[in-house]
Amino acid sequence: MKLFFSPTSPYVKKVLICADELGLSDKIELLPAKASPVLRDQSIVAKNPLGKVPTLLTDEGVALFDSRVICEYLNDIADADLFPKDKRAKWNAIAMQALGDGLLDAALLARYESFLRPQEFLWKDWETGQIDKVKSCLADFENNTSKDSVFHIGHITLACGLAYLDLRFDYLDWRASHPKLKFWFEEISKRKSFAKEWSLKE
Amino acid sequence: MKLFFSPTSPYVKKVLICADELGLSDKIELLPAKASPVLRDQSIVAKNPLGKVPTLLTDEGVALFDSRVICEYLNDIADADLFPKDKRAKWNAIAMQALGDGLLDAALLARYESFLRPQEFLWKDWETGQIDKVKSCLADFENNTSKDSVFHIGHITLACGLAYLDLRFDYLDWRASHPKLKFWFEEISKRKSFAKEWSLKE
Known part of the structure; x- marks a missing residue:
């Protein structure tokens, strides 16, 4: 998987902590990103019309966002309980x-x-x-x-x-x-x- | 259930359409709200620190927000598939x-x-x-x-x-x-x- 990354985005941090808790961080390659609400990063926009980080590209080539969707996806593929089943x-x-x-x-x-x-x-x-x-x-x-x-x-x-x-x-x-x-x-x-x-x- | 309501909020509309699709709209009482990012509605803030609509009060007295959480909750209690099980x-x-x-x-x-x-x-x-x-x-x-x-x-x-x-x-x-x-x-x-x-x- 690949993740558009910014070192200061709290939502990127949320996804990466989630991935690490799930034992998935080694499977995620970080991609450079320069997302801003006024200067949109076209390399992200090509995958995510909102042009925001975090955006995850799955191994099947699907773009997933925002952080809630990515975290739930990672939790599902790890069959874990960060989103409890109960x-x-x-x-x-x-x-x-x-x-x-x-x-x-x-x-x-x-x-x-x-x-x-x-x-x-x-x-x-x-x-x-x-x-x-x-x-x-x-x-x-x-x-x-x-x-x-x-x-x-x-x-x-x-x-x-x-x-x-x-x-x-x-x-x-x-x-x-x-x-x-x-x-x-x-x-x-x-x-x-x-x-x-x-x-x-x- | 009770829902803080605004007639023009698209997120309130989303929740109400969701409820109607699930056959739950008769179970939801609408409450007046005047949410604004600069003039916060303290009657909402007392239940939801973000002071936003939609905010749902469940029959058990729990405040749920935002629209994604409310819609998933309604879908769960109706045991429906607006959030697919697959x-x-x-x-x-x-x-x-x-x-x-x-x-x-x-x-x-x-x-x-x-x-x-x-x-x-x-x-x-x-x-x-x-x-x-x-x-x-x-x-x-x-x-x-x-x-x-x-x-x-x-x-x-x-x-x-x-x-x-x-x-x-x-x-x-x-x-x-x-x-x-x-x-x-x-x-x-x-x-x-x-x-x-x-x-x-x-």
């Missing part, structure tokens, strides 16, 4: 994934607003609205995330969300006001898949 | 759903740029980038959508995408350059679930 457990896992993806979507929109958009077009209310979403998500995760449930796609997504806040939103200092989440993230970061680093071959 | 068919369906959601995400961002954001902060390159995504998706759907495959969540999503373009992007005149998609949409629009209209009780 329905109630699955709803819980995919709901947590949706909240984590929502945190990331909001964080990315805030990032595009403050770093991609020319300064003169910055609309502070938009950025504030997105950051408010991030904060509401953090408060919810603080109250509802426990480390003792079975490991699943929701946990991977949340961890990628927190790692992205560390990368781009240092100023939020999320650990200071979320002690349970801080502890949870420390624990989950010990997993081999989270410690691993990915890069393109030279 | 894995290969499911990958195909959820990949098509992801492309349709991607079209909608891009269309909504373009809409926010041109109608929600104050004119002086409009960044044309951003709007153009999003509309380019919509056009790439349409071209892909034109080449790859056939009406003879089994009906699934991907078809519902695409139809909601096209209906949203009719509602907000008249100027794109998508039918003119996508004759196969135009025919496909005419056919699928004949389904009872697509013709139905939803509104809040007085």
Whole structure:
């Protein structure tokens, strides 16, 4: 399989952690990508009209995206339980994934607003609205995330969300006001898949 | 069940069509909502930190979102096949759903740029980038959508995408350059679930 890769995309990270947890990372070749909402990468667009990373090319030549679809596909071919087979457990896992993806979507929109958009077009209310979403998500995760449930796609997504806040939103200092989440993230970061680093071959 | 409702949200429409196809629409009570990225609806935020529609409250009091999670939940409780049980068919369906959601995400961002954001902060390159995504998706759907495959969540999503373009992007005149998609949409629009209209009780 081949994966359009960006070293800083939290959604690419989510897919790669998922693949590593499933024992599939050696089967995925990383492809260079320069995806941006305003300068579209035509090598990706040729496979995925949205021109986004992550995009996976399966061994059968099918292009799969977005991260949710890729992760579920990888889980299926590994016949694993990151998407639990029990329905109630699955709803819980995919709901947590949706909240984590929502945190990331909001964080990315805030990032595009403050770093991609020319300064003169910055609309502070938009950025504030997105950051408010991030904060509401953090408060919810603080109250509802426990480390003792079975490991699943929701946990991977949340961890990628927190790692992205560390990368781009240092100023939020999320650990200071979320002690349970801080502890949870420390624990989950010990997993081999989270410690691993990915890069393109030279 | 209860669903935070907006009459113009394409994602709410997707959930309601899904529910109707599954014979579940009579079991869903619609709740008023005023979700906006900059003025967050606190009645939704109390249940869903992202403050977005659609948000479903199950009979057990669990809040589920986003549209993908809600549709899969409804499909599961109806024990139906809008998310096919066969894995290969499911990958195909959820990949098509992801492309349709991607079209909608891009269309909504373009809409926010041109109608929600104050004119002086409009960044044309951003709007153009999003509309380019919509056009790439349409071209892909034109080449790859056939009406003879089994009906699934991907078809519902695409139809909601096209209906949203009719509602907000008249100027794109998508039918003119996508004759196969135009025919496909005419056919699928004949389904009872697509013709139905939803509104809040007085």
